[in-house]
Amino acid sequence: MKHHKELIRLSNNIVRDRDAAEDIVQEVFVKLWRNKDSVHFGEQIKHYLSKATAHTSLNHIRSHRKYYRLDDFEQVKNLTSQSGTESVDYTELELRSRQAIDRLPPQCKTIFVLSRHEGLKYQEIADNLGLSVKTVESQMGIALEKLRNDLKPFLSPEFILILLALAALLAKFFL
Known part of the structure; x- marks a missing residue:
C-alpha cells in the first residue's frame, strides 16, 4: 500500500x-x-x-x-x-473561519451556529426562532455560500468542506 x-x-x-x-x-x-x-x-x-x-x-x-x-x-x-x-496552517484557518462566521448577517449567523455548533435540526431551529423551516433552509444556504466565498482565497474548494466540518466541531470545545 x-x-x-x-x-x-x-x-x-x-x-x-x-x-x-x-x-x-x-x-x-x-x-x-x-x-x-x-x-x-x-x-x-x-x-x-x-x-x-x-x-x-x-x-x-x-x-x-x-x-x-x-x-x-x-x-x-x-x-x-x-x-x-502542502500544509495548511490550522491556526490561520481557524481564525479566518471564525472571522467569516462573525461577518455573517445576524440571522444567518444564529442559524449557522445553532445548526453547526449546537447540532440542532432545521425544524428545531425553526421552532426555537419562530421561523418556517424554508426560511431556516434559505438562511443556511446564504450562510454557507458566504462562508465558501470568504474562505475560497485561502483553501482549495474541496478542502473548504473539511474545514467547515472541523470548525463546527472545534467550536463546540472553544466557544
Whole structure:
C-alpha cells in the first residue's frame, strides 16, 4: 500500500490516537476497494485518499467526541491539503473561519451556529426562532455560500468542506 504510512500520519495528526488512525486508514482502503469499479482516479488517487482520510478522521472525532479533551484539539496544527504534501496552517484557518462566521448577517449567523455548533435540526431551529423551516433552509444556504466565498482565497474548494466540518466541531470545545 503505497500511501499507507502517510495516511496514518495524517489521521494520527487529527485524531491523536495511533490505533484509531490505523483503523481509519484501513476503513478508507476498504471503502476504496468496495467502490473500485465505479471510481476512476488516474493520478489523483493520493488526493482522494488524503481527503477521504481527513474526512473519516473528523467523523471519528465527531462520533467519539466525549473521549477527546480540549488539549487534543489544541495540538492539531496542520492538516494535509488536497495534494497530500502542502500544509495548511490550522491556526490561520481557524481564525479566518471564525472571522467569516462573525461577518455573517445576524440571522444567518444564529442559524449557522445553532445548526453547526449546537447540532440542532432545521425544524428545531425553526421552532426555537419562530421561523418556517424554508426560511431556516434559505438562511443556511446564504450562510454557507458566504462562508465558501470568504474562505475560497485561502483553501482549495474541496478542502473548504473539511474545514467547515472541523470548525463546527472545534467550536463546540472553544466557544
